Amino acid sequence: MDAARTPRTGLTSLVALWPFIQPYRRIVAFALCALLTTSGLTLALGQGVRILIDEGFISGSLTQLNHTLLVLLGVIAVMALATFARFYWVSWLGERVTADIRQAVFDRIITLHPSYFEENRSGEIMSRLTTDTTLLQSIIGSSLSFALRSLVMLVGGLVMLLITNLKLSLVVFGAVPLVLLPILLLGRRVRRLSRDSQDRIADVGSYAGEIIQQIKTVQSYVRQGFEQLAFQHEVERAFGVARQRIRQRSLLLATVIFLAFTAIGVMVWMGGRDVINGTLSGGELAAFVFYAIIVASGVATVSEIMGELQRAAGATERLLELLSAESSIFSPAEPQSLDTSAPAFVRFNAVTFHYPSRPNHTALNAFNLVVKRGETVALVGPSGAGKSTLFELLLRFYDPQAGSVEMLGVDARQADVHQLRSRIAWVPQQPTLFSNDVWYNIRYGRPDATDDEVIAAAKAAFADDFIQQLPDGYSSYLGENGVRLSGGQKQRLVIARAILHDPELLLLDEATSALDAESEFQVQKALDNLTRERTTLVIAHRLATVRNADRIIVLQDGQAIAEGTHDQLLQDSALYQRLAALQFNDVAA
Numbered sequence: 001m002d003a004a005r006t007p008r009t010g011l012t013s014l015v016a017l018w019p020f021i022q023p024y025r026r027i028v029a030f031a032l033c034a035l036l037t038t039s040g041l042t043l044a045l046g047q048g049v050r051i052l053i054d055e056g057f058i059s060g061s062l063t064q065l066n067h068t069l070l071v072l073l074g075v076i077a078v079m080a081l082a083t084f085a086r087f088y089w090v091s092w093l094g095e096r097v098t099a100d101i102r103q104a105v106f107d108r109i110i111t112l113h114p115s116y117f118e119e120n121r122s123g124e125i126m127s128r129l130t131t132d133t134t135l136l137q138s139i140i141g142s143s144l145s146f147a148l149r150s151l152v153m154l155v156g157g158l159v160m161l162l163i164t165n166l167k168l169s170l171v172v173f174g175a176v177p178l179v180l181l182p183i184l185l186l187g188r189r190v191r192r193l194s195r196d197s198q199d200r201i202a203d204v205g206s207y208a209g210e211i212i213q214q215i216k217t218v219q220s221y222v223r224q225g226f227e228q229l230a231f232q233h234e235v236e237r238a239f240g241v242a243r244q245r246i247r248q249r250s251l252l253l254a255t256v257i258f259l260a261f262t263a264i265g266v267m268v269w270m271g272g273r274d275v276i277n278g279t280l281s282g283g284e285l286a287a288f289v290f291y292a293i294i295v296a297s298g299v300a301t302v303s304e305i306m307g308e309l310q311r312a313a314g315a316t317e318r319l320l321e322l323l324s325a326e327s328s329i330f331s332p333a334e335p336q337s338l339d340t341s342a343p344a345f346v347r348f349n350a351v352t353f354h355y356p357s358r359p360n361h362t363a364l365n366a367f368n369l370v371v372k373r374g375e376t377v378a379l380v381g382p383s384g385a386g387k388s389t390l391f392e393l394l395l396r397f398y399d400p401q402a403g404s405v406e407m408l409g410v411d412a413r414q415a416d417v418h419q420l421r422s423r424i425a426w427v428p429q430q431p432t433l434f435s436n437d438v439w440y441n442i443r444y445g446r447p448d449a450t451d452d453e454v455i456a457a458a459k460a461a462f463a464d465d466f467i468q469q470l471p472d473g474y475s476s477y478l479g480e481n482g483v484r485l486s487g488g489q490k491q492r493l494v495i496a497r498a499i500l501h502d503p504e505l506l507l508l509d510e511a512t513s514a515l516d517a518e519s520e521f522q523v524q525k526a527l528d529n530l531t532r533e534r535t536t537l538v539i540a541h542r543l544a545t546v547r548n549a550d551r552i553i554v555l556q557d558g559q560a561i562a563e564g565t566h567d568q569l570l571q572d573s574a575l576y577q578r579l580a581a582l583q584f585n586d587v588a589a
């Protein structure tokens, strides 16, 4: 995602995480108690050190020494327990909240209108779902608790410093602005670079994702070398930004440590003079140094974690962007119910439509069509005529800019989207299979179907035979998008899926890729079973299909320019004649 497109709201965007943390308030409270306990006890250790030195060593009392050590051991044991509780619950919180965020983001993505994914690369969205959420997990699950603990220790340490010795404390306080100034200056730069760094990593991910998906094309054109170089470029760009970021952070860290420990050195030197003069006890100086170190490391940790928090703020922003994306396709509050007795199953009323990404290119132009129940209508036309677009509108992936698409007497925009889509089965030109087994893939449109029903559907799609021959039959894993099947087999599987789904309206985009005669024959038989007695709109690429259709619509430039049967159109339409000769190899044409 473009860094410039999202506003940088800084750490305040972390506040937006609260709704996700809020359900676990009790655990937060519990973790905070544990955190306060460990911090408090660590601070108390300083007093232990003082007593140990002043009353144990200096007074030379062995019993006092033993006694002090026992108390100390008790404190250490409680501290260990509280640390366990703090670590466990804080990490738990990180994992839990991240899991919830992932789910919320996915829940949102899956309902978004398809054109959203034309504007945003899927790799980027995936990167948000994985990289950004993982970052949040490490922040909520550890950095935040470190930061809180350091902050508590910092404040507590400062108070204890004041109590222990006022004069020396002033030295420490004098050093604080010196330490804070570089943090503020460098921290801002770290934040900007963090966001850039995340963006570059998302680029790397989406680049690799695309290449892996297209691996066969890449290898067939022997473009591995080129892709390696191109990927290297992406990786190096990401590394370049990351290097700048870590350089700034290292600089930040080194500056802070140098300044903080210089201040401690000066302080020890001054304190040492007071001990020599007898105005300060050895134990007091030791306790003071102890607190000063706590304060210094507190400042260092907080400054380091500031960088982390900035990154988390960036990640949160990116996730929130996704979470607040609104689908432009949704059901009305009170949807009209479909009229199952309506004579026209589908009706396009003067539909004019352009894809959101191409506002100047009309895909459908005042298009009219009525499809009666039970009718099979074939769509024919040159490439880009708008045939697939009709399907996309019927499935309500998009809404037309003018006119209306009606199903069973109701404008698609007034109907319940789920109800509308559940009456349709869409068989796209490229069969889509999920990386799962045959059962899962055939059942996709009707998850509650029994095994027998699945097998019956496979038989009707002439797929049962080849499925039986797969290594594990119906339980065979098909690989990503069914890479382990032939083109004709994939087609028959998706036909089986549609048969099982048993829709009232079938939208069929016949495959153009040529199958061998035997495969073709099998697919054709499967399709016959699928389209029988069903309202069907088919983008036709086969002679048999146009011959069997009740009506053929010839499309050109988003308009229906002719209509009739195959024989009529061969007489009347020059365009149809040409298409028939080319696409259907119809010698009569």
Ligand SMILES: Nc1ncnc2c1ncn2[C@@H]1O[C@H](COP(=O)(O)OP(=O)(O)OP(=O)(O)O)[C@@H](O)[C@H]1O
Residues within 6 Å of the ligand: 118, 355, 356, 357, 358, 361, 362, 363, 381, 382, 383, 384, 385, 386, 387, 388, 389, 390
């Ligand atoms: N997602 C999209 N975004 C932008 N424009 C699109 C999109 N899909 C299709 N188009 C454009 O809309 C017009 C109609 O496309 P459509 O896919 O409906 O044609 P088609 O008749 O199905 O063609 P083909 O037979 O080649 O599949 C074309 O000019 C195409 O470039």
